[in-house]
Amino acid sequence: MYRILEKKEIAPKHVMYKIEAPHVARKVQAGQFVIVRAFPNGERIPLTPVMWDRDEGWIVLITFVRGKTTMRMANELKPGDCLLNVAGPLGNPAPIENFGRVLTIGLSAGIVEVFPIAKALQEAGNEVTALHVTPWPMVILKNEFEKSVSRHLVEGFDIQEGWGTKEIVNEIAKRGAERVRELLSKEHFDFILTVGPAGAQKAVFEVVKEFGVPMHADLHPIMVDGTGMCGSCRVTVGGEVKFACIDGPGFDAYKVDWDELIHRVGFYTDMERRALEEYLKSLRGE
Template identity: 70%
Template sequence: MPYKILEKKEIAMRNIWYKIHAPHVAKKVKPGQFVIVRAFKNGERIPLTPVMWDPEQGWVVLITFIRGKTTARMAAELKEGDELLNVAGPLGNPAEMEKFGKILAIGAYTGIVEVYPIAKAWQELGNEVTTLHVTFEPMVVLKDELEEAVGRHVLETVPIDPNLDFPTNMKNVTKRLVEKVREMLEQEEYDLVFMVGPSGDQKAVFEVVREFGVPMKADLHPIMVDGTGMCGACRVTVGGEVKFACIDGPEFDAYQVAWDELIARSGYYTDLEVKAFSDYLK
């Protein structure tokens, strides 16, 4: 049956791996594209990245980070053998596949799962790819897979300090991320930097990269609803023009992105999201 959960496991704290039967996605998807998943009747539609796939066997792997009601419900209520309601896609544009040369591909938190298929394909194309994953200690994912797929994988972890609130802990990750990117750019010359992660972290990294004058691309994650250019939720300003991340992106030139607008728009529904999550956990 389509969308059957063939495998489900927790691969790190709050990170859940789902292997889904979705032949139409597995046949067509390219690195950089995404799908929109609806797991429950009347439930939210969430964009997720196929991390790996097999066109012959017809499966894709999706990894969710439990950050709200829907991802928490999926983790708690779905089991192997269950079916998702639908998996729409592949959506969005594939990542540009070119010989860029030396690439630094960065993932913050679960952003690394989106980096993985792109970095792997770039390496296979003959680029020299270094990946950097910065996250909390218990949230490391795809370490072995990245070590095998790219030239060099660098992992930087930050402990979660139980005496600090979550936003303060996240600031420690941002600090480590920015320091590490600076150190790596000082040590080596790169032809391209690529980054996936929270937009605040993307902006912080971009500001460092700009100092070194290295080209940078970023996969953007504004709020998405339909994923087909109809709803307008994923509107971003790039190079002074209105773009929709779902059909014009998700990859954009970091030098052209209106970062502050993106960060502000991404936080529009935070209060409602937090309320829905805490109501669900009650």
């Protein structure tokens, strides 16, 4: 169970896993997620099924290697190995109906979650434009989008020397907001969906709000168990506390308390960095 059927790096820091998970493949819908535990005593991480086959019983997961667990998976797992647990599908499906002209926006690795939703929206009769904002080397799923939606756009950029994660996310936010403003100034859209880092999503939302287009945002708060018991993924939406794992992960962007979300997302940054540093030291034998 949960055997890795295929594994490959599809772009720098992006690893694709094809996993045997028949119970997930049988029921998963676009917008839902799974909680994966790869190693004994390891942490549980939320990942999005990007593709699946209900008859053959597999799902495809794509990780963005940025922390200890995703790095361990990239370094230590190989085809034929098994993940310990794949719990799901969890969360609510994305709103899939015929809105008309739809703009889906994947900010950095958020494009992984956008793909199944954009594909489902196109199949529901929408004219879907999919926008990916990311450094050029990290453009992924290009061929898949071009086969699945009406139009695929990439707002790419080169990474400057000395840039860290913060600088890259700031550039994604800036370019995402600028490109969305350009699109909305020239074209009409009936519905917008966005996924990505909270700060970049907020920057895009501030532009969308000026044009008054309905916007759905898939949120990425800290998440542990994925079933509403731990409370770590709480977000404030419309003045009420919600749990992203059971009430979301998608919400009306106009009702999200973006500043609170951005603050909470960074709460464990120091501990996450220390865990990664300790793992890297172990690899060097220190």
